[in-house]
Amino acid sequence: MNFKKPLIPGKEDFKSLMGGKETALYILTNKNKLQAAITNYGARWVSMLVPDKNGNSTDIMVGFPAVKDYVNSTESYYGAVVGRYANRIANGKFSLDKEYTLAINNPPNHLHGGIIGFHAVVWDVLTYTANSIRMQYLSADGEEGYPGNLTVILEYFLNENDEMKISFTAFTDKKTIVSLVHHAFFNLNGQGSGTILDHKLTINADHYTPIDHTSIPFGNIEPVAETEFDFRKGMKIGARINLPTEQLTNGSGYDHNFVLNNPRSLEYPAAEVAGDKSGINMKVFTTEPGMQLYSGSFMKGENILKGGYPDRKREAFCLETQHFPDSPNHPNFPSVVLNPEDKYESVTVFRFEME
Numbered sequence: 419m420n421f422k423k424p425l426i427p428g429k430e431d432f433k434s435l436m437g438g439k440e441t442a443l444y445i446l447t448n449k450n451k452l453q454a455a456i457t458n459y460g461a462r463w464v465s466m467l468v469p470d471k472n473g474n475s476t477d478i479m480v481g482f483p484a485v486k487d488y489v490n491s492t493e494s495y496y497g498a499v500v501g502r503y504a505n506r507i508a509n510g511k512f513s514l515d516k517e518y519t520l521a522i523n524n525p526p527n528h529l530h531g532g533i534i535g536f537h538a539v540v541w542d543v544l545t546y547t548a549n550s551i552r553m554q555y556l557s558a559d560g561e562e563g564y565p566g567n568l569t570v571i572l573e574y575f576l577n578e579n580d581e582m583k584i585s586f587t588a589f590t591d592k593k594t595i596v597s598l599v600h601h602a603f604f605n606l607n608g609q610g611s612g613t614i615l616d617h618k619l620t621i622n623a624d625h626y627t628p629i630d631h632t633s634i635p636f637g638n639i640e641p642v643a644e645t646e647f648d649f650r651k652g653m654k655i656g657a658r659i660n661l662p663t664e665q666l667t668n669g670s671g672y673d674h675n676f677v678l679n680n681p682r683s684l685e686y687p688a689a690e691v692a693g694d695k696s697g698i699n700m701k702v703f704t705t706e707p708g709m710q711l712y713s714g715s716f717m718k719g720e721n722i723l724k725g726g727y728p729d730r731k732r733e734a735f736c737l738e739t740q741h742f743p744d745s746p747n748h749p750n751f752p753s754v755v756l757n758p759e760d761k762y763e764s765v766t767v768f769r770f771e772m773e
Contacts, residue, residue, distance in 0.1 A: 426477075427464050427724065431484035432457050439540035441485050446549050446576040451475065452770065454576050459485050460498040460537040461553050461572050463602050465724065466582070470608075471697025471773045478698060480603040480734040483724045492720045493729060495601040498537035499572060500530045502557055502564045503754070504599035505675070505710060505743035508634045510563075512746035514593050514755065520563040527632055530601075532562035537601070541572070550575040559592060566592030566758075581769045588762035595754045596762050597741040603714070603734035606693025606700060610727035614714065614735045615656025616694040621649035621711065622687060623676035627742055627751075631668050637748045639677055647674065652690070655713060655735060671715035671732070675742050681707035681752075684767060689737050697773035704739035704766040707752045712736040739766045 432443035436459065443464065446454040453467040453475075466479040481496045482488050488496065510520040510528035520528040530537065541553040550573060557568040568590045575583040586598045605614055626647045627635040642648040646658040646666060659671050666672070680686040682705045689702040689709060702709070713735055719728040727733075745751040756762050 426453075426467070427455050427483055432459070432464075434459070434485050436540050439542070441540055442543075444543070444546055444551050446551065446574065448549055448576050448578050448580065450578070450580055452576060452580055454574065454582060456551055456574055457485060457488075458541045458543055458553055459488060460539065461541045461555070462488065462497040462499070462537075463574070463582075463600070464497055468698050468770050469772060470693075476608040476696055476698065477724065478604055478606050478608060478693070478696075480605055480609050480723060480729065482721070487721070493717065495530060495537055496603050498601050499598065500601045500738075501536040501570065501596070501598040502531050502562065502568060503528075503595055504530055504597050504601075504738065504740050506633055508744050508747055512595060514565065514595070518563055518565060527634060535562065536570070536598070544571070549577065564594055566590040566594035568594060568596065570598065579769070580771065581767050583765065583767045586762065586764040588756065590756050591758055593758070594756050595746050596756045597745065597754045598762075598764060599710075599738045599740045600766060601736060601738055602768075603736055604691070604700065605734050606691060606698045607695040609723055610725050611695060613656070613732045615654065615659065615732060617655050617735065618652050618692040618694065619649050619655050619711075619735075620652040620690040621676050621709070622679045622689065623709070624650070624679055625677040627675045627677065627708075628665055629668050629674060629743075633669065633673060634744050635675065635742065635748065635751075637750065639750075642676075647676070656732075659713060669715075672711045672713040673715065675708045675710050675740070677742075678704070678707060678709055681705075684765060688739065691735075691737070699771040699773070701769040701771070702737050702739065702766065703769070705764055706739040706741065706766065708740050708742045710736065710738035710740055710743070712738065739764075
């Protein structure tokens with residue numbers, strides 16, 4: 419199987435009309451032959467071509483060849499922007515000045531913004547250049563149960579330092595909650611190359627938030643030392659993933675939030691990952707206080723990806739930079755409240771390096 423073959427989506431396959439809005443595919447490039455493909459359906463990152471250690475262009479972004487496949491997929495979040503609140507809210511309820519009720523789309527909890535979250539809408543393109551694209555989405559007051567008209571502006575910027583910078587800005591006219599995530603699914607050996615279990619992962623986090631059997635944090639913040647969550651010195655993703663511990667059972671592997679050591683700083687990497695076959699390395703920097711490691715355990719081979727590969731279990735991983743899951747119901751977690759007089763800002767940078 420030639421897993422290094424670049425899988426460039428076709429622009430015609432992303433042309434559609436949804437709710438009166440046109441979808442399209444936009445290509446970003448830099449001088450070092452990196453190339454990203456973005457669609458405004460769900461503001462998704464569709465592909466990322468990076469030269470491997472032999473100079474072969476490799477698509478490290480797991481996703482689909484056409485917009486219709488994203489619409490019809492049984493996995494809703496490939497490459498998407500997730501909101502208005504990423505991750506889970508227990509029992510679909512939270513309180514501000516009153517109690518709000520959200521859709522229970524991951525029983526018994528609310529997940530990733532609801533049934534029609536930011537991943538399932540067409541974003542408006544504001545500007546597009548050779549290496550950047552800016553998009554906007556207005557989430558109306560009451561959409562999916564959330565209060566306030568929320569305006570979100572997103573920018574993808576592929577710079578000459580081989581970094582994809584993803585920036586969010588948001589404003590509201592009513593007190594609300596916001597936690598936006600980019601839900602990229604990566605395989606640094608290339609899509610279709612097998613599992614990500616031999617990728618070496620380092621996470622700059624001394625603590626994590628344990629979860630119950632429905633993937634809701636208990637509320638305590640626990641040390642990773644002497645646990646299967648200690649990635650501080652670097653470890654293969656699969657080294658401990660099958661241990662019969664309560665937490666790995668609850669998450670069906672890794673599906674946990676890490677409490678980052680240098681929150682709100684772009685100076686220190688939150689994580690580093692190395693593809694064991696390709697020699698492609700990725701560093702993640704973020705202004706967010708947390709990061710969800712998802713090991714692809716719920717991928718079931720039900721969908722056909724670019725190149726004709728099924729999306730099999732653990733053939734991708736996610737590093738979702740975020741505020742903590744269920745934060746509105748845990749006062750000890752960093753606040754996700756956005757007031758009308760304030761501005762929401764979040765930046766995450768993915769830096770690609772070759773051996």
